[in-house]
Amino acid sequence: MQIPYNAVERPDTGLYNAKLGIWLFLASEVMLFGALFSSLVLLRVNATTWPHGWEILNVPLATVNTIVLISSSVTMVMSWASLLEKNFAKFRRYLGGTILFAFVFLVIKAFEYGAKFEHGLLPSTSNFFATYFTMTGLHGLHVIGGIIVNIYLWGPGSKMWTTDPARFINRIEVAGLYWHFVDLVWIFLFPILYLL
Amino acid sequence: MEHVATAPHTDHAHLHEEELGFLRNYIFSVDHKVIGIQYGITSLLFLLFGFSLMMVMRWQLAYPGQPIPYIGEWFGEMNAPGGIMLPEFYNQLGAMHGTIMVFLGVVPLAVGAFGNYLVPLMVGAPDMAFPKLNATSYWSYFVGGVVMLASFFIPGGAANSGWTSYAPLSVIATAGQTYWLIGMVFLITSSLLGSMNIIVTIIQLRAKGLTFMRLPFFVWAQLVTSFLLLLAFPPLEAAGILQLMDRLAGTSFFMPSGLIVSGVPMENSGGGSVLLWQHLFWFLAHPEVYVLILPAMGIVAEIIANNTRKPLWGYRSLVYATVFLGFMSFIVWAHHMFLTGMGTTISTFFQTTTMIISIPSVIILTALIISLWGGSIRFSVPMLFALAFLPMFGIGGLTGLPLGLAPTDIHLHDTYYVIGHFHYVVAPGTLFALFAGIYFWYPKVVGRSMNSTLGKIHFWGSFVSINFIFMPMFIQGLAGVSRRLYDGGAQYTHAQGVLYLNEVMSVAAWTLGLFQIPFIFNFFWSIWKGKKAADNPWESTTLEWQTPTPPGHGNFLKEPVVVRGPYEYSLPGASKDFSPQSES
């Protein structure tokens, strides 16, 4: 049995299955984070006091992290482009770069968390910290999910390049779309939590 | 190129199919039909379980404070000392009845089982677009169900804050609530994977010639339902995460400042909003009611067309109404919150949208009723259930209008009237449609038909008793009897005049239980002893009947090519009174 349109696009929709699938998945993710951002707005508007992020959070570290994550998105695109050029070695280098950047992001994030915990600033301290930890934590989980997928595609999953290259390119494209979304969520989180 | 690429792998899998063994073929299968059956059996068991909880509760409502006969001791001294149900236990049963019926019973049956089994067949596909995700979806549902069941056995018992889990009560509730939240995360994951899969399958895997306007209405209903699941569940997931944080990390998302519980001030930082929970919850839970009803409408439409032997009346209007209803269902949620003090401007907005959304529902119901006109109706068992659906859903829908208007809702909110209203929609409405679907597609799945005498006993017994359960609820509700009362209103003066109805409803509920026995017996007996069914026993037009019975792995013997719409019955000039979609 053979499921059609895994590797090639369906002519009348112009999509292969996984591409439609990932867009649907991302739509649901938009609703998830959309609900959290709306909750944040609602809580903040109704709060009697709400600190400015830059007064208590580490803006320089977060700026570095923003750059790290954007770079990882760039390498992700490059890895996909390398496959289109049929250059597998280059693909691996770039995807490896993405994975590395993602780890750097998490390490920096861990430092930030650690510093807060040391000062006794916990999720229960105030609703500001509650939203900060919950939203960055959930974003962190998405980063970890992305790392797992990318490591799989870098390692064992990349065997598909020899058996079914068209489908493998699709997989990298789909993983890339997810990764850009994770990046995008951070681009929203950074100003809203740290700069406002 | 696609063929060259993956063929070796698939052929290999195909050859070894028989050798995969019992586990891979029946338990961890990735075939949409096996997964559909797994969903079906599991959800039917949950429906029976959720109903049993209610049969026990109905004892307490009819005879408050009297020991439950025969089975009272099963619940233990913690829950029912001397067989007498404690209020805490009543609350657990009530919350879990709602949760199980909605999230573990009806939706998995309507979408997980019917959607999974039928959608690929009806669009002429070999399987779902993502078979492995499909299996993951079922197992995630399974784990969610196990977590929910396990919560009955922990100290403090299962969740007891209602299926709505309103904060702050739910935040300070016993550990069962944490289980509830974790269970919900699994269920939401399951529905996310399932709905993605159904949408991609419908859009990408339609057979040649099967344009959107040739899709059976059932498929349209599944498509819109899947979009609702995909987009409405994530906000509840977000809310669940926030509530978990409140319970486990001591945050105050839903905990207001200055909250005092049993004389003890809470130590939270405060500043949270209880209304935030309600908004997030109902943002899911209103679309969820359309998730409960749309697949049912889809099933009823198929069965009506087949048993009247003529095309559905107003197919296009049905489709457009369904799509419009899907959109609108995202902007009506706060009609559940008129009494929260959210303000008259907001109330006016939501009451307007609620009146607007009733229009497509009326269109759908009207189209289905007009479809009966002038048909030479076959009163088969599925058709009886489908016919009963129409007035039952009608009652449920019409009684909803006063709830959607703020002035009348002030009187009716949180009374038994509400319970009567939505049960007319989901019990003699959706459940009857699901029964209709089971009787209708059983021959395709099993290869044998269910017995129709037993089916008729099941139908008439259920139809009469179910009305004796839910009709009196309107009377009690109009008299002002609140829902979620442990004693059914016995302690209230205003309830005394309608108290006798509690016994009527309870006896009717147990009678309804008895009338499920012919169904259960029929269901199993027919697997081995039912009348052998042909490939197309109902002489139907849609693609699922053009497969061998039961369909093998990969479904169709040759790739179907669709040449006409879904309901070409009694075509003038045709040799027989049905013209299958793929027959040229």
Ligand code: HEM
């Ligand atoms: C057919 C048999 C059924 C009977 C006899 C029944 C009976 C009841 C009764 C008496 C209540 C009110 C309990 C109270 O307020 O204390 C209730 C609540 C509820 N039922 Fe059912 N029900 C049935 C089927 C269903 C189905 C099929 C669904 C959903 C699809 C459902 C969903 C609910 C929900 C969501 C609640 C509210 C629970 C809460 O208060 O949190 N029920 N049911």
Ligand SMILES: [Cu+2]
């Ligand atoms: Cu609603």
